Amino acid sequence: MSRTQNLRDIESNTEKKHSHWHDWAFVLLWGVIGYACIIFMVLAYSNPRLIPFDISSLLFRKEISPFFAFSQGTGHYSKPQGFKIVALVPFHYHERTAILDCYLQVVFVPQTDDAASMEWLYSIVNQTPEYAISSRGHEMEWEVAKDNVMYIRIDGDIVFLEDNAISTIVKTKLDNPSTLMVSANVINEAALASLHSHPGTALPYLPELYDVKQPSRSKSQLEHDWRASSLPSWQGPLNFKVGKDFDPPFEGHRWLLPRDAGSDRDPIARSVYTDTGPTLHDWTVGAQQHYSFLHHLEHNDLGRYKFPMWVDPTEPTSENFGCFWGNDAVEVHRIFRNNQKVSSHNWHMSDGSRPHVIIDGKGLVSHYSARQGAAGLDATDLITRYRAYAQEKVCLQTE
Template sequence: MSESRLRWRYSVLSALTLFTLFLLFSSSASRFKLSGWSDDSNIDLSGQFEYQPAVVAGAPVQVPAPSSDSTTLQHGSHPPSLDVAGPGKRPHKIVGMVFAGRKEYVSILDCYLQRNLVRNGGWLDEIMFIMHVNRTQDIVYLHDLTDNVPEYTLHEIYGEEEEDNRKPFSEAYKLCKPGTLYVKIDDDLLFMEDNAIQSIVQRKVDNPECVMVSANVINSPAASWVTQHHLGATKPYLPESSIPDGFVDDDRRHMVDWRSSTLPHWESNSAYNFTIGSSPPFKGHRWLPLGKGDYHFTPADSIGRQDNISLAKNASSEYLPWTVAAQQHYSFLEHLEKGQLSLYKFDNWTYDRTSRNINFIAFSGDDVVKHPVSGNDGTWFTQKLPSQLKQSAVVDGSAIVVHFGTRFQTSPSGGIPGRGLRDTDLLRRYRSYATEFICGKPWGSPMH
């Protein structure tokens, strides 16, 4: 046999071997999940994965039946019936619309989204990821994610660019179709009650005169006013003032226990000198619980005693300081551990046709087809369209989700150095909770 033919056979066999190894790796990779990571590291991420039995795409999932034990399904939620809205009322299709996507957030949100797919017992038939990022690692991650989940689709939006060279959100709503109900979800939603999507969808279906229905969003300026000052859900917390022994600032290798009961009590040699406008003490710091009578030393109490109160209550901006947001997050995790999320709940609250943030809302495709979204989508849904149609926009207080933070709460702003909430360990805590209770588990399985 000639030397050239031998060389040709060797090349073919080598290519087949490499292709086989690629297929084996691809099939096994889908069974793994990300346990922790850093968005600003160039270190190889392969060592961060741990084995996790996954929900197989397209496979039926056995949703556990409601138990007589009230702790089985958190907060009295029940698996939804897709026909609960009655004949002719439920939209033909319910589609999630995620404005994405920063990998550090979407990698947590993904667990909640998959849990809420129809095949896993939830209500979402499909999830559209609207790509609104320009970091290479985010773009690669979104392509990989949407390639591996059948119900996920990825869309790029086009139109006149904004100042930061990204397309305006309003362009994405041109993808909406009549006869479909949409749930718009921000990519930095880090917790979602099982009943959240069901509840806002049902309220929208039952109240077609509402332009949109928002969930009860923890760390949204308007909702924060309700939960903090009217429902009294915020607990006394302050950041630790010095780096503790054994501290590890490494999201890639170090996971934390999300439970507030594992936190030490707050101590400081400098008394209570942390203010609402202070910068983060160090990257990766924790907020620690104070005594019951020490709430008046905290940022959340301070904002209620300053002229800022009108801004926190009425402004359409992202004003709420990172310090108040951090206190709310750690308070939420404490109530989550204790099974006390009922403290945050109310029936509904009607927006007064002023511009608000829309982190998690249900709306009708019919509305945006007839009345195309223009300009800021939050202003459109909460102010312009309700005024134009003489209809309302409401908050469903029974549907709880958690929003991590606005750009002003997660980056240097107002002369305050540091990255605000990004300099806490909150992302690790929400990732830890999702890993324990949400990832790879069907709708209705225990959340606590």
């Protein structure tokens, strides 16, 4: 039997042939429209003032974080049963922990001899039955740990705590039982300092250079306004740059967004791209990060900081917000104690291996770093702003 060759659709043989010029014109038209849309999108992204609305809102639902809390799915995560979960809060400064008081009911571990701070602590504990004070000591929070108890170590200088931060890291720790510790996503801390310094996340804030009076607003209004949108634009010399060892301009100064920022004027840009800028651990970088965070907080844009999980980072994680089992407390403490004395590139356990830890990018907290000192962050109005946010959004209002 011979094979049929050149089999064709019979109907196609009788189909009238048409000219294809109009098909090419149609393709060309859509090509022009497509290129025009691309150019418009690029221009709108590079200069948002060209259009009266946020074009990215047409493509993304910015109010929803790109990563779900509680590791998998959404919805309410009930407190696990069968073991205790205890928060340990090393206490240093009452001005900062007074903000954390809005978020938590905890066991405080005093690590200060300051009379005013201790007086505040005893007064707040006496007013709140759920509060307790542990034994004094700079390492006592590690020594009180008990086996089969999950501990959430929360530094007393935490000034913002996302609603799902604790439940998220607890869930991730239970999902990963071999992990020594799970850290939250701590703003501008340790291994995350570079990640949180990316353009678009870190905004080009600059320090206010002159103390300008604001007669139109009362002191009470200023003390209760945390929003970055109420700040004026930065003004100063065109050649101004934040260098190393930059001193605070004056007490209570603010950081402001310039209308037209240079590419290397702000602390983070100069830290990353020049040899004459501050390090990522300088107080000026911390100030820029905090003001950037408050900006994104106001605009419901915290998704910029989120990521799923970072397993076994090569650089140290933050010790300021994380969960671990009580029987691992000694090893967790040893890691952080040893790595305070060596380079961050030597992040290791007592046997020389890398710590098996996870940074959960879905639970966000902000830490007011004490290492940056009174000469740095304390000279800004950041504490006032974080306190105003907590009082407006978090603190329980009682009559």
